[in-house]
Amino acid sequence: MFKLKIADLVGEHCVTSEDGQKVYDQIVPKLQSNEKVCLDFDGVSVFASPFFNFAVGQLLKNFSPDKLNGLLHVDNLTPDGTSVWKRVVQNAKEYYQNPKVKKAFDTTIEKEAEEK
């Protein structure tokens, strides 16, 4: 198993998309070769959605949820970090599994604007 200590890679604040991308870049080759990955969040205190969008949300572009559940594990992720993770993953799933959601929303806005 490939264990990645997040605090060593990005520090104690997991908040930016750049840092999320660093994590993504490290784990994607492992996942592609079906190697198990563990993300260890020991020492991380602050989480925000831009980090998770890039670290894990974009995994759903190329990997199925089942495959990711089988290969990717986390250690020491706080309840708050888990909460942000889950919402980011849900958001990404809605998008990647059903791109029509986005299109439908934009169309609604367009109609609303026309009615103004």
Next chain:
Amino acid sequence: MSIIKQFSIPTLNDTPIDFDKLCELGDSVHDANSDVIFTFSDCQFLRPNAIAFLGGMARIVESKGKTVKFDFDTAPDKVLTILGHNGFAHQFGHSVFSGPGRSVPYREDRTELIKPANLRDDVIDYLSNEWIGRGWVHISPRLRNAIVGVVWEIYDNAFEHANSSIGIFSCGQYFPRLRILQLAVADFGIGIPSNVIQYLRLHLPAEICLRWAFQKGASTKTQGTRRGLGLTFLKDFVNLNHGKLEIYSQNGYALVHDGKERFQNRKNSLQGTIVNLTLRCDERYYYFADEPPVGPLF
């Protein structure tokens, strides 16, 4: 000989009328295109949104090769105390005392001058130690970190979307009688309505653009991955806290308050965006919405 134009800063709170005054002042300074001196004799009070905006406006003037002076000697004691405590006066060359008081320091983030990792840590430390962590509301370190993560979204939006060459300007204040804590973040970048119009390629009124931006998953950035949760997190937190989130962006206005959202077109337009966050300092309003759902990670 260069021309120096004088502008009197009025009393500026944070109602829509005060934002109109800020817009008008910004327009006048912009049109003057000259060296500028600001006076305070007509000013009885300045809220953080006004201070953040004034700082940015001064940097815009400087970026055009002009000089800016704030004549702090014209400021009533109350105003000078605020500007001294939050460090604004010191930042603009006045030797007045500075110290925290009930102010959250005035802050400038010049994205071109600082490494992203340092910027990230500086802002997080500012929010943790100078804003929410000052003891005005008693919360656990865990909750403090969760709030900082949510409020970081304001800065992330500004850094990511505004493309403000001048920078990002922040200021805050604790109001003990009202038991509220404010944070204002101003950028002088492209503005939410323009970003949305460019992205959707539709000519939309500003209020519709803001309504679009507030939807879960809405983002004008498409590179990399799905985004657009920042305002959703902020909105949820503000509603839990019984606080208030206001966004003035160009001529658009968004308000989240009492569990409701309101979007408006405004007559006056400002360059960029001001986010004004008001939190209630009452421990009853600080808690976790829920424990994360159990189950698979994906």
